[in-house]
Structure formats: structure tokens, C-alpha cells
Amino acid sequence: MQYPLIVSNLRKRYKSNGKIIDALRGISFTVRKGEIFGLLGPNGAGKTTTINILTGLLSPDSGRIRFFGRAPCEETKNRINTATAYTMLNGDITVFQNLHIYAMIYNVPHARKRVEELLSRFRITALRDTRVYDLSTGQKTRVNLCKCFINDPDLVFLDEATVGLDPHIAYQVRQELRKTKATIVFTSHIMSEVEELCDRIAFISKGKILKVATPQGIKKLVRKNTFVIQFLSKPVNADRILKEFPITAHKDNKISIELKSGKDIQRVIHRLITSGFEIRDFHIKRPTLDEIFIKIAEDEERGQELLAQDDCEEEAA
Ligand SMILES: Nc1ncnc2c1ncn2[C@@H]1O[C@H](COP(=O)(O)OP(=O)(O)OP(=O)(O)O)[C@@H](O)[C@H]1O
Ligand SMILES: [Mg+2]
Incomplete structure (x- = not known):
């Protein structure tokens, strides 16, 4: 299969006011035909630098780029376009x-x-x-x-190209992007958009790719699911009844419990009902991409450990 884009070991160093910034420290990824491939990462991670190199606005210090199996040339240029x-x-x-x-x-x-x-x-x-x-x-x-x-174009680079769209227009634009036959490399800080549009995501931090996976795969890395239970009245002493299931939030008639396994659901419900609590409703809240992004950005070391787990669908480059 011919890949629209193969990026190997891209490096870029900026020199600014006597300071050296290693913006890209060996970026490699492969984009499959027809997919929407997201570059995700905190401010300053190197997303725009990568896209600017791929669209010919910047030269890399080293690395190799292949568009449709060929080195960048006039012909490949005509098959590519960009919006930022x-x-x-x-x-x-x-x-x-x-x-x-x-x-x-x-x-x-x-x-x-x-x-x-x-x-x-x-x-x-x-x-x-x-x-x-x-x-x-x-x-x-x-x-x-x-x-x-x-x-x-056959290949499109969109760097935060959906800014400022109201929810209705954003929805229509997402529909259009999904319909197009072009392969898309996409950056956005709107996680719901990334989650909805991207087939795979490369998570970049400080000029390096930490992980390439599907949005679902990245979400699976955080196993924390929250069990939210709503009662008919304020659940007084629920914490005593549920002592081995720590309550993480308690508001009005609702409590939240961090689930360790799916089996906990049955145990918690059984414990509450047999103790006389009247349950009105319950649901499981799964982590969003937003929450995972914040987690990784807040604690870089633990975030890197999290992404280093290999039990989510890995890229097949
Ligand atoms: N022209 C430049 N001169 C010097 N440093 C630069 C230049 N452009 C980018 N940088 C630095 O390179 C690093 C990567 O920047 P880049 O714009 O690629 O990040 P980004 O991932 O696109 O961030 P954002 O999410 O804020 O758009 C940053 O540390 C930035 O300060
Ligand atoms: Mg940018």
C-alpha cells in the first residue's frame, strides 16, 4: 500500500535571541490513505513546526519526508494543500x-x-x-x-483550521471533512472535535511523539471510570456502607465512586439496596480525551508513563 505521508526522524532546532529550542527531536509517523490523522499536544509541542515543514514553509535540520511514496517535488506539491x-x-x-x-x-x-x-x-x-x-x-x-x-487535494494539512466556528457550523464542517476523499493531517485544541474526527492520533510533547493510537485506544489507557448514583433523597451515611468503595464526590442526592472493576457496580448497588437506600438513577462516566489531555499536561512524568503503556491499539506503520 502506498502511504500518502511517511515522516522519518524529523528534527528542527530554532535559534532565537541566543537561545536554542529543540522544537522537533526526531518525529516519525505514517499516515494511511483516507484517514484523518490528528497531531495532539500541549502548546509548544511542535505541531505547527511539523506542519510547516511538511507544507514547505520551513526546512527541517534533518529527517526524511515521503509524499505518496516520493520525495517532495512539484508534482507532490500540486496534490497537497493546507489551511491554518x-x-x-x-x-x-x-x-x-x-x-x-x-x-x-x-x-x-x-x-x-x-x-x-x-x-x-x-x-x-x-x-x-x-x-x-x-x-x-x-x-x-x-x-x-x-x-x-x-x-x-489528495493530502491536506489543517493546523487549528476550525477556530471560531459556532457549534452548528462546526458540525457542518466536520461532516464536510468526513466526506472528503482527501487524507487529512489535523491539529486542534478542541478535544471533542479531535475525538469525533480523527481515526488516529499522534500525541506529541516537547518535540517527540509519545504515542500513536486511536482516540478510543488513548482513552483506554486511563481505566478510571466513575460510577455516579442518584438517590431519591440525600444518602446519609452512604460512605459508611460503602467503606471499601471510596466516594470521590458527594453533591445533593448524588455520589460518585471510582470503579476498579465492572463487578464493583453490582456489589455497590446490592450493598446500597440491602441497606435501604432508594436509588433513582445511575450511570458510568468514562474519561474524556479532554481529561486525559489535562492529566498528561499536568504531570508530565506520569503522563509519559501512562502513554508508554502498550495495551492500546498501536499504529501499524
Ligand atoms: N520561529 C520560531 N523561532 C523560535 N522558536 C520557535 C519558532 N517557532 C516555534 N518556536 C518554538 O518551537 C516550539 C514548538 O512550537 P510550535 O509552534 O511548533 O508548537 P505547537 O505544538 O504548534 O504549539 P501550539 O499548540 O501553541 O500551536 C516552541 O517551543 C516554540 O516556542
Ligand atoms: Mg501550533
Whole structure:
């Protein structure tokens, strides 16, 4: 199988004000055809540096890049496109004129039709003749996305390219991204979006990839599930009844217990019912990607240990 992207041992060091910053310390990953591959990590991890190198804005100090099995060249360049939160459009001309210029740069056949099509796909036909300068943040974001798909690319890099979208538009954009045939490398700090869109995630920290896995695989690394029970009235003395199941939160008629195993559910419920507690409802709260991200960022050492576990689906590069 020919991979749209293989990155091997990418290194980049910045020198700024006499300081040396090792932004990329040997990044390697492989992206499969048609997948949405997320680069996830804290501020300063090296995501934008990676994307800027892959889109030709920066040169790496060392490392190897293969697009569609080939070294970067004019032909591979025409099959790739990018959108970032910071893409500069020309503010003095209209949305249509901006996109038409890009269509000409990429030599897109039936350029006008292509622009109209993209405006409709990203729901901004009504903004066709508006000057870019007069657009809101979310509107500009959608023009950038149109620009990114102008040449019908096979590989797309989106670096925080969905900023400022309201929930309804964000949903429509996610639908569009899912529909496209292009392989996508994607960064975002919106974890729900990453979780919903990405087939696999590379978790980057301080210029190194700590883990490549599916979002579900990453979530499985944290086994902590919380059992939330709601009672008909305030559960007085529930902690005494449940002594070997420590209560982690207690609010009004609700308690939360950290589950060690699925069997605990039955034991807890049985213990409570036989002690006369009246249960109204219960549910299990699983860790979100957001919570895992915070956990890793808060305690780097433990976070790295967590990600170093190998019991989640690993990449098959
Ligand atoms: N032009 C530059 N000159 C000097 N240092 C830089 C430059 N660009 C990035 N860096 C540094 O390189 C490291 C990686 O930055 P990068 O922008 O790749 O991070 P990021 O993962 O995209 O972060 P964010 O989530 O904030 O966008 C950071 O320490 C940053 O300060
Ligand atoms: Mg960045």
C-alpha cells in the first residue's frame, strides 16, 4: 500500500535571541490513505513546526519526508494543500476573488465553477461578494477551508483550521471533512472535535511523539471510570456502607465512586439496596480525551508513563 505521508526522524532546532529550542527531536509517523490523522499536544509541542515543514514553509535540520511514496517535488506539491488559523487572505478583495486567484495558482480547470461549489459546500455562498476584510473570524475560517480544497487535494494539512466556528457550523464542517476523499493531517485544541474526527492520533510533547493510537485506544489507557448514583433523597451515611468503595464526590442526592472493576457496580448497588437506600438513577462516566489531555499536561512524568503503556491499539506503520 502506498502511504500518502511517511515522516522519518524529523528534527528542527530554532535559534532565537541566543537561545536554542529543540522544537522537533526526531518525529516519525505514517499516515494511511483516507484517514484523518490528528497531531495532539500541549502548546509548544511542535505541531505547527511539523506542519510547516511538511507544507514547505520551513526546512527541517534533518529527517526524511515521503509524499505518496516520493520525495517532495512539484508534482507532490500540486496534490497537497493546507489551511491554518493564520492563513493570510487578501482583505481588500472579495471572497470569490480570493478563491479565484488560488484556483488560478493551482491551475484548476473550470475555476469559477469550482469556487462556487466550495462556497456552497462550506455554506458561505451568501458571502461570495463580501470583502474578506469585513468577515468575522468563523467566516474567514470557512474561506480558508475553501482555499484548502480548491485543487481537489489528495493530502491536506489543517493546523487549528476550525477556530471560531459556532457549534452548528462546526458540525457542518466536520461532516464536510468526513466526506472528503482527501487524507487529512489535523491539529486542534478542541478535544471533542479531535475525538469525533480523527481515526488516529499522534500525541506529541516537547518535540517527540509519545504515542500513536486511536482516540478510543488513548482513552483506554486511563481505566478510571466513575460510577455516579442518584438517590431519591440525600444518602446519609452512604460512605459508611460503602467503606471499601471510596466516594470521590458527594453533591445533593448524588455520589460518585471510582470503579476498579465492572463487578464493583453490582456489589455497590446490592450493598446500597440491602441497606435501604432508594436509588433513582445511575450511570458510568468514562474519561474524556479532554481529561486525559489535562492529566498528561499536568504531570508530565506520569503522563509519559501512562502513554508508554502498550495495551492500546498501536499504529501499524
Ligand atoms: N520561529 C520560531 N523561532 C523560535 N522558536 C520557535 C519558532 N517557532 C516555534 N518556536 C518554538 O518551537 C516550539 C514548538 O512550537 P510550535 O509552534 O511548533 O508548537 P505547537 O505544538 O504548534 O504549539 P501550539 O499548540 O501553541 O500551536 C516552541 O517551543 C516554540 O516556542
Ligand atoms: Mg501550533
